[in-house]
Each structure stands twice: as C-alpha cells, then as structure tokens.
Amino acid sequence: MPKECRRKSSKDFGLSGTVFTEGSRLERRAAGKAPQICDDLVQRAAQITESSSARAPAVMDSPRVPQVTITPEGGGSSREMQQEDWDDAVDGTLRRKLSNSSISSTGSSLVESEDDILSDNESKSKGIITLEHLGDSGESKPWWKLKTVVHWPFSATQRRKLNWVQLAGHKGNFKAADEGNILKKFSENEKQCFEKLRDDVLLPFVPSFHGVVEKDGESFLHMTDLLSNFDLPNVMDCKMGVRTYLEEELVRARERPKQREDLYKKMVEVDSEGPTPQEHSQRGVTKPRYMQWRESMSSTNTLGFRIEGIKKSDGTCRTDFKKTRSKQDVVQEFKDFVGGNPDILKSYLSRLKEIQQALKTSEFFKQHEVIGSSLLFIHDHKSNAQVWIIDFGKTTVLPEGQTLNHDIPWQEGNREDGYLWGLQKLLDTLKSVSNEESFSSVTKETDCQ
Ligand SMILES: Nc1ncnc2c1ncn2[C@@H]1O[C@H](COP(=O)(O)OP(=O)(O)OP(=O)(O)O)[C@@H](O)[C@H]1O
Numbered sequence: 001m002p003k004e005c006r007r008k009s010s011k012d013f014g015l016s017g018t019v020f021t022e023g024s025r026l027e028r029r030a031a032g033k034a035p036q037i038c039d040d041l042v043q044r045a046a047q048i049t050e051s052s053s054a055r056a057p058a059v060m061d062s063p064r065v066p067q068v069t070i071t072p073e074g075g076g077s078s079r080e081m082q083q084e085d086w087d088d089a090v091d092g093t094l095r096r097k098l099s100n101s102s103i104s105s106t107g108s109s110l111v112e113s114e115d116d117i118l119s120d121n122e123s124k125s126k127g128i129i130t131l132e133h134l135g136d137s138g139e140s141k142p143w144w145k146l147k148t149v150v151h152w153p154f155s156a157t158q159r160r161k162l163n164w165v166q167l168a169g170h171k172g173n174f175k176a177a178d179e180g181n182i183l184k185k186f187s188e189n190e191k192q193c194f195e196k197l198r199d200d201v202l203l204p205f206v207p208s209f210h211g212v213v214e215k216d217g218e219s220f221l222h223m224t225d226l227l228s229n230f231d232l233p234n235v236m237d238c239k240m241g242v243r244t245y246l247e248e249e250l251v252r253a254r255e256r257p258k259q260r261e262d263l264y265k266k267m268v269e270v271d272s273e274g275p276t277p278q279e280h281s282q283r284g285v286t287k288p289r290y291m292q293w294r295e296s297m298s299s300t301n302t303l304g305f306r307i308e309g310i311k312k313s314d315g316t317c318r319t320d321f322k323k324t325r326s327k328q329d330v331v332q333e334f335k336d337f338v339g340g341n342p343d344i345l346k347s348y349l350s351r352l353k354e355i356q357q358a359l360k361t362s363e364f365f366k367q368h369e370v371i372g373s374s375l376l377f378i379h380d381h382k383s384n385a386q387v388w389i390i391d392f393g394k395t396t397v398l399p400e401g402q403t404l405n406h407d408i409p410w411q412e413g414n415r416e417d418g419y420l421w422g423l424q425k426l427l428d429t430l431k432s433v434s435n436e437e438s439f440s441s442v443t444k445e446t447d448c449q
Pocket residue numbers: 001002165166167168169170173182207223224225226227235237372374376390391392393
C-alpha cells in the first residue's frame with residue numbers, strides 16, 4: 001500500500017533500530033537516514049551487542065525470525081525465533097508462546113493515519129468491487145492529464161464501470177481507466193520502482209506501467225489491469241516474504257508509540273486471547289506488534305508467504321486466511337483454487353520458476369528490500385494461467401552498494417525480507433499439490449458459471 005496516499009510520508013522517517021549484531025550494519029545505519037538518533041543508537045546497540053551472543057550468518061533452513069520488543073521508552077530487545085518455536089509454529093502453539101514472551105508492542109506511526117479513524121470495514125477493500133472513474137462528469141473534454149504527455153483525451157465513450165477484484169489493500173485505492181488499464185493511488189516509492197523496472201529482467205513479470213496521471217490534485221499510477229484478458233478469472237493474492245513491515249516502522253513505533261484501536265479490534269476478532277493483558281486494558285496495539293502477530297498466525301513466518309485472498313470464477317471471494325498457517329492447509333487452499341486442473345498447475349509452476357530465475361539475476365531485486373509485495377495468480381476455465389508480481393508500495397531501495405540475499409534470516413538492520421526463501425516454499429507447496437495422488441485423478445476444472 002502506498003503509504004504516501006494515506007499518511008503524510010513514511011519516507012520522512014529514517015531507518016534505524018536498536019538491535020545490531022554486526023559492526024558493519026551499525027555503520028551503515030549510522031550513516032543512513034536518521035543521523036539525529038545515531039548516537040543514541042550506537043550506544044544502545046553497543047549495549048545490546050555486548051549482552052547478546054554472536055549470531056553466525058544463518059541459512060533460512062533453520063528459520064529465525066527476530067521478534068522485537070518495543071517499549072514506550074524507546075528501548076528494544078529482540079528475541080529470535082528458535083527451532084522449538086518453529087516446531088510450535090507448525091503445530092499451532094506459537095501464538096501462546098509469543099503472548100507469553102517479552103513482546104509488548106506499544107508503538108506505531110509517528111503521524112496520524114487516515115486509517116486510524118476508520119474501522120476495518122471502512123478502510124479495507126477486499127473482494128469484488130465496481131471501480132469508478134475519476135470525476136466522471138460525462139463531459140467530453142479531457143479530465144486527466146499525463147504529467148509527461150500533458151493531456152490525455154479520454155473520451156466519454158471510453159469510460160466504463162469496471163467489475164473488478166481487489167483481494168487486498170485499502171478501499172478506494174483503485175479506479176477504472178481506459179480499456180485494459182487501471183489506476184492505483186499514487187505512491188512515489190511505487191512509481192520509482194516501476195520506472196526502475198523498465199530496465200530490469202523483471203519487466204515481463206510486473207504490470208506494465210504507463211505513467212502518472214493527475215486529476216484535481218490527486219495523482220495515480222496508470223497500469224495494466226492484469227485481469228482484463230481473462231474470462232471469469234480465478235484470482236489469488238499471496239503476500240511474499242517473512243516480514244510484512246518495514247524496519248522503519250519499528251523505529252517509528254519506538255520513537256512515538258501509538259496504540260491503534262482498529263488493529264486491536266482486528267486482532268480480537270481473530271483471537272480474543274491474542275492481545276496481552278496490557279493491550280486488552282488499553283484497547284490498542286502498535287502496528288509492528290499487529291503485523292508480527294499477523295505473520296505468526298499465518299504462514300508468513302513459517303513459509304515465507306501467505307494467502308491474502310482468493311476469488312473464484314463462481315463469484316465466491318474469501319479473505320479469511322489470517323489463520324491459514326500450516327503447509328497442509330496452504331496446500332489444500334491451492335488444491336481447491338486450481339480445481340484439480342493439472343494444466344493450470346503446470347503453468348503456475350513454470351511461471352513461478354521463470355520468476356525465480358529472473359529474481360536471481362535481477363539488479364532491481366538485489367538492490368531493494370521487498371516488503372508487502374504479492375504474487376497475483378490468475379487463471380480461467382480455458383486454462384489460461386499467469387502469475388504477476390504486484391505492489392511495490394513498500395519496496396525500498398537500499399543504500400548505494402548494499403545488496404540483499406533475500407533468502408537468509410532477517411535480523412533488524414540487515415533488511416532481509418525472505419522473499420526468495422518464501423518463493424521456494426511456494427514452489428514446494430505447488431509441487432506438493434501436483435504430487436498428491438488424488439490430484440492427478442481429478443478431472444479438469446469446471447467453472448460454476
Ligand atoms: N495491476 C493489477 N491488475 C489486476 N489486479 C490488481 C492489480 N494490482 C492490484 N490488483 C488487485 O488489487 C489488490 C491490491 O493490490 P495492491 O496490493 O497493489 O494494493 P495495496 O493497496 O498497495 O495493498 P496493501 O495495502 O496490502 O499493500 C490485489 O490483491 C489484486 O487483487
């Protein structure tokens with residue numbers, strides 16, 4: 001989600017943190033975007049580093065996800081997810097462990113968020129929606145302009161109301177555009193990503209970007225509607241990575257802790273025992289605390305991706321995957337999604353392998369922390385099947401010269417996102433679906449419409 005749309009700016013906040021395990025990270029961050037708090041960080045980091053045992057570079061096969069304690073005083077400590085937690089995560093007791101652990105989250109955004117005053121239902125848009133055009137006045141004169149090309153003569157006959165599927169993200173973020181395209185609320189960050197992707201090997205896997213358009217002072221990213229060539233598409237959104245929030249969000253939470261009632265309510269809705277007693281009494285949780293809880297409840301921490309939503313060709317739409325965590329459950333959802341069609345599964349597998357290959361050679365990918373990005377799976381009854389990389393609202397460039405592996409554990413400060421690790425798990429999941437004996441005997445999917 002482009003924060004710039006909803007918040008004043010997330011770019012105004014520098015990367016910082018309290019947990020450092022290597023001097024080089026510390027230097028890098030000290031030289032980074034938040035010089036005003038560097039001295040403090042250096043001191044705190046030194047204390048923490050002294051007291052913590054050295055952490056050897058690890059591979060993602062023994063997953064360790066640091067769980068970060070945020071206190072109103074601005075102090076912080078981290079607790080890494082251990083093998084026993086990992087096992088627990090799989091058998092379902094991680095939530096209890098986390099609740100009992102030192103995680104107390106008490107901080108969030110520095111600035112007031114528009115969403116803070118909206119209920120979940122008001123702020124989220126998940127499912128089948130009708131996309132409206134901007135300022136659809138019926139006049140034939142141009143109603144928007146491309147910043148670079150000046151005027152776009154978008155005639156009334158080209159305007160259409162679009163029945164569309166938005167499986168994640170915030171309400172009102174998308175508008176209908178000309179045939180085959182959509183508009184997404186402007187994010188400087190996402191725009192820059194799209195521009196850089198023009199010269200990258202990932203280009204064939206992201207929606208085509210046609211520039212920025214403006215209307216009444218509001219800007220939008222004009223891009224290809226990935227659903228437009230499909231007939232009654234089945235769509236699945238999988239959010240990638242082992243972490244779904246930016247390191248800077250942790251920093252914000254420490255600097256100006258903000259208890260959010262909307263997030264508390266969302267947590268209670270899924271699990272009344274989710275919040276700690278303190279969180280219950282204040283009826284609020286911080287954003288990172290909520291995001292970490294979401295990650296641990298779903299398959300984000302354990303598989304490096306999670307299902308956000310599924311819309312099927314029969315018109316049904318589900319976004320109730322907050323507790324879909326085990327590989328078995330995820331396999332079942334995929335199995336149901338592809339409807340027993342081996343051709344679709346094969347196409348998905350081959351496209352995912354292409355994406356994996358491209359990611360491994362992509363300069364863009366090396367140089368960016370990819371947070372909150374999704375893979376969008378789309379297929380229809382004609383066995384057309386595609387996978388696309390979407391949502392670069394929280395994909396942030398690293399300092400010059402720094403690169404990421406994307407498949408080693410995250411420790412605060414290293415900015416690793418676990419994207420490639422998750423992608424491998426996603427591939428394994430799909431392979432499991434195709435290997436299941438029952439699957440091969442299922443006949444081709446028949447859509448319900
Ligand atoms: N180019 C596209 N073509 C078709 N559908 C799209 C496209 N981009 C996004 N969507 C749909 O909109 C949903 C939300 O997209 P996206 O993740 O980009 O929005 P967001 O508001 O940034 O989300 P979040 O707040 O979760 O980061 C996706 O799940 C998908 O259903």
